Amino acid sequence: MDEFRGRVITSDEIRQFQQKLAQYEERQLNIFYEYFKEDLIYIIECLDTLSILRELNFRNLISLEQYVSIKKQCGATAFAEMLVEDIHSLGRDAVLGFWESLYGLQNDHPHPNLLGVLDELTQRGDHLEQSIHLDKDGPVLSPDFKVCQEEHRQTLLGKTQTLVEHRAPGLTCESQSFDISERYLDLIVVSSQHFRSRPQHELIATGGIHEHYLQRAQSNLERISPNRLFRWCHRKRCVPQTVLVSGVPGVGKTTLMQKFVFDWANGKLYQRFAFVFFFKFRELNSKDELSLAKMIIDEYPYLHNQLDKIFQNSGQLLFIFDGLDESKYQIDLKQMELCTNPCSMQTVGVIVSSLVRQTLLNGCSVLITSRPTRLATVETSIFHRVSEIMGFFPKERETYFLHFFRDYTMAEKAFHYVRENGMLYTFCYIPSYCWIICTVLSMCFRAQKINSASTIEFFPKTVTQLFASFLSNILANHCQQRCIDKNFLISIGRMAENGVNSHTLSFTKDDLEAFSVDTSSHLVTSFVMESGKPPHVSYSFLHLTIQEFMAALVHYLDYSPERLQKALEEAKSYKDGRGEIFLRFISGLSDSSTRSLLKPYIGDLSAEASKHVIRFLQTSISTLQTPNTDNRMRLNVFASLTESRNKALVSSSIGSNKQLDFSEFYLAPLDCTVLAFILESCKGTELLDLCSCFIQTEGLERISPTLHTVTEVRLTNNNLRHEDVPRIYSIITHPKCRIQTLSLRNNGLTEESCLPLALAINENKSLRDLDLSKNKLAGDDFYQLLAVLSDPACRIERLALQETKLTPEYCESLLSLTNNTKLVFLNISSNFFGNTGYPHIQKLILTHPSLKEIKVGMNEFSEETEKNLLQLQRHRTDMTINL
Structure with missing residues (x-):
């Protein structure tokens, strides 16, 4: 964001902006407002709502309380659309005031879309109306x-009007348009x-x-x-x-x-x-x-x-x-x-x-x-x-599923399954990947209808299983007509592997001939698409990931120890990551249950290839034990293990390493899914350090099912918010929760987070050390959290509430912590107690029966008060008082 903080807008510039806008007629302002409408809605969605509303309230354009109330009742987009319409309906002065408000906000909120709109308005204002009309009506032509132009338009309309949705063989007879x-x-x-x-x-x-x-x-x-x-x-x-x-x-x-x-x-x-x-x-x-x-x-x-x-x-x-x-x-x-x-x-x-x-x-x-x-x-x-x-972002992903299935109940069922499966959901931002997932799930639903005994257990759980199911669907359709030509699959697999290694997506007729791919085979159109017109025809796989899957599968169809070892080493060596998905697929196929999906159509896949890959994984794991191992390399190996579903291998190879440290390393949601499998397989992990890993809502959702198995969990500085607390609640209240130390330090938790945290702590039996520092916990609900922490039955021994926005009125309530006779350490530094709160802090120090150390510094105490606090040390020789 630093690139947008180039300068500070001065009051003179704001006046110049006001003067420039005042020159425009109301007609022009309406044209500009409509032109920027989509941008304005997005900007309001993105910026701090209160900042905009305060600016508008300051100019007497709206009632702050009324619109704050409205915002709580509707979503961000609906609110932004409504506000933009309301401002416009109020007339010229309101529109001018709105523009001025936005112009003043750019100092504190330099969002690039806001800067772009204001820049276009000021830099191009004199020519903007003409440009808008030109984009709408076009140049004058003879x-x-x-x-001639109309003929060209009609030609392009004919070429672009139809969107073809490919369907895999076995679902429908032909593609749909x-x-x-x-x-x-x-x-x-x-x-x-x-x-x-x-x-x-x-x-x-x-x-x-x-x-x-x-x-x-x-x-x-x-x-x-x-x-x-x-x-x-x-x-x-x-x-x-x-x-x-x-x-x-x-x-x-x-x-x-x-x-x-x-x-x-x-x-x-x-x-x-x-x-x-x-x-x-x-x-x-x-x-x-x-x-x-x-x-x-x-x-x-x-x-x-x-x-x-x-x-x-x-x-x-x-x-x-x-x-x-x-x-x-x-x-x-x-x-x-x-x-x-x-x-x-x-x-x-x-x-x-x-x-x-x-x-x-x-x-x-x-x-x-x-x-x-x-x-x-x-x-x-x-x-x-x-x-x-x-x-696609989440909303568009869900809409895609609805379009594909055209049945709300079925679409919802499919999307829910994928949403709960982090390994599959992560790639749903890709439209063609959504198509593959929907294709496979559609097949699973059909099988479920035919065989009522079929359960969700047969649905794909890994990316490898997804593509194995996709391929089995294609092969099942062709099996009804004639036997599967295994040599064809080997040939196209070799070509696919060569393409992965050389970054080749498009193949010529010569390429197909070089790898002995028979273009007359009935299987060809199930794997590749043709482009161009004879004699200049090119071929490409339906999707790059299908190409990568076939590149891995060929080693199980035609096993050669030397060739497989070379492929594994090359894939691992690529610095641009091109071999990562190939490695995940080849690891995933080492799982016998995954291979069994293809057995009815192409027979047994090589068990020797599976053993070879497992040995390779064992070797890769052993390299992770060296000091300073790159975290990305570690996660790549973990990802391959996750695809393999080989919990025994994980437990025997990684289980001895009781500490996993990924602090200050960005973890994507997919990484969190991978870590969840590792934790599930190891079970006895003592420490998981996820400080400053940028874990947020989706990432926490992916890893949360297994966090209860860890003894010490560090989630410091991950921008977790109140919306994430229900997930934290589910972790802490898990019947088998082993967490003794939990750090939620420096996140975005608020007063609203206090009640669910209180309920979770009250139910938990293992937690002993809790750090809630640097969260904005002050508010009425904080007293409920404090009540649980002060309960005589509370098991918390170490508690950190540093910099949680506590003011003097909370000090008397903090005295209730003396009821917690397990508490030995308390950090309440960097709050706002001041001299007013000192008598209660003094009493807490003097009367707490079990406290061994307290931190109370940086609380706006006077020098005299600080001296008094230090003098208390003489009365509590069994306690360390830190300022």
């Missing part, structure tokens, strides 16, 4: 040019500036930061909706002409581009562009050399006669290139060889680079999509806007 407006779900697109070689597999890394982004949305996550991609960019201080959109495989880059083009062709988006040209790098791979003119005519032949005229207005053109990572050309955007003539024969790389660098059709706009891994080697700084698709 009649013949208008006819839907109108894109009916089934398209918004994807979260955020600003992103950093692409480098990632130490983790890109799916795992992106999934891991989802929870982080959910929290950042309240502070400094810049969210960019599709209709904002070519809007004013606050970071670069310009209206972008070159935009880069990244995203992991299957996250929806192509679908986003399809919806973007559809909305333009339908007249709903960016009409400033007279023509939009949509290309896929995969389909351009067959072109060795061509000109930009030929590239367009090959795709849109009806534009041939108008092309020269189209090129004359380059500022009205948008070129979209989808899938940079699938280009066979190494596109160097910084290269010196560029072209200026749209009719000049060049490579695809030179043409794209020249458009981006503006030597070709200067003034045109360019939009490129790519996987993050490819961008580690691409110069991205020349783009005006760089963004990343984050896929």
Whole structure:
């Protein structure tokens, strides 16, 4: 967030802002307000509500109490929408006051969306109305040019209107098609500036930061909706002409581009562009050399006669290139060889680079999509806007399930199952992954109907089981027609493995022939999709993860000790994490129950391969015992063990290590799921240090089922909030809870947290040491917590309430702690007791029967009071008093 704290807004700047806004007519203000409406709603959702309401109340625009009350009754989005509408309905003065309030808030709340809106309003205000109308109505075109444009729109509408939802064989006979407006779900697109070689597999890394982004949305996550991609960019201080959109495989880059083009062709988006040209790098791979003119005519032949005229207005053109990572050309955007003539024969790389660098059709706009891994080697700084698709957040995930099943009860049942399974749920941010999960669960539900004895036990619990079930579904369908060709599976598995190792997603006919993949096999379309037109056809797996699963499976279909050992060592050695999911799959297949899912269709998978993998895991575990082992390496091994479901292996290999320290290491929800399995397998863990691991709601949810097995749990500085206390309650009150020491220090717990904590402590039988320091616990409910801690039956021996916002009126109640005869240590420092509270603190020190040490410093005592406290040491020689 530091990048947004560049300067402080002065009172002079606020006056200048007020004067600028006052110049606009009410009509213009209404146009601007409608233009920014979506942004304003998001900003209100993200910022501190009280800060906005206080500003508006100060200007006598609203009643603070009334709107605070309303906020409690409805969700953040509904409240934001209502507030924006209410302000608008109050008229010009209210709208001006609202803008002024937001302008003043940017010092304390420099949210990038807020800064971007204010920047666009102030920097482009004089031209903004014209720009809004241009985006809505488009440039004026001659009649013949208008006819040509309309033909182009209709062509693009035909290509983009239908959204195809692939269905795996066995569920339906064919894929289903839907109108894109009916089934398209918004994807979260955020600003992103950093692409480098990632130490983790890109799916795992992106999934891991989802929870982080959910929290950042309240502070400094810049969210960019599709209709904002070519809007004013606050970071670069310009209206972008070159935009880069990244995203992991299957996250929806192509679908986003399809919806973007559809909305333009339908007249709903960016009409400033007279023509939009949509290309896929995969389909351009067959072109060795061509000109930009030929590239367009090959795709849109009806534009041939108008092309020269189209090129004359380059500022009205948008070129979209989808899938940079699938280009066979190494596109160097910084290269010196560029072209200026749209009719000049060049490579695809030179043409794209020249458009981006503006030597070709200067003034045109360019939009490129790519996987993050490819961008580690691409110069991205020349783009005006760089963004990343984050896929689905929880609300969109649930909506996807409802769309897929089209039956609310079934969708709810499926989503609930996945929501409770952290291993599966973590990857649900990827739309294509949601499809695979829904496909498998749909099959499970059907089997349950056929066989009433079938239970939830047969549902997938690991990612490996999910993909084994997916594959078994495909094979079951083909088994009804003819026998499964095991050699075909081996061939396509070898090709898949080669692709994983070489970062290859798109394969040619020559690639298939090189690996003896028979394209005439009835199984081909179940694994790969075709793109392009003969003779330039390319093939890719339905999803990268399916490719990775087949790469692992081939070693169980055709076991070779040397080949398997080499594959394991190579996968482990990759610094960019490309081998991580492969390793998890190959470990998961070592589990006999997982392999049994495929046995009816392809027979026994190699038991020797399973033993080989288990030996490899044992070796990997032994390397974790060395000092200073990297935590990411440790978690990668733990993840493979989790997929293997081999609790005996975990217990025998890791169980002897009674302490697990991940302090100050970011733990994603998936990591927490993995740790839960490790703890469940080990059972006797003495210490789990999760201080400053950025564990939040979802992460705590994933690890909580097993935290009760640990003796000492440290959850210091994890931004846990009142909403997370029910989960903490379930941990502490577990019938078999072993926790003796619990630190919840420096989190976001509030007065509301006190009652459930009190109930939990009262029910717990093991807890002896509790640290609640640096939480805002002061309030009426704190007395209920104190009552439990003061009960003669309370077992708490060490209690820390440092910096919990306690004031003098709490001091007398603290005296009740003398009833807890087990208490030997008390930390109540860094509160606000002052001299007023001293008599009660003095009495507590002098009369507590069991206390051996008390910390009372930093409580706004006078020097004389502090001296008096120290003098008490003479009366309580059995107690240490620390200031």
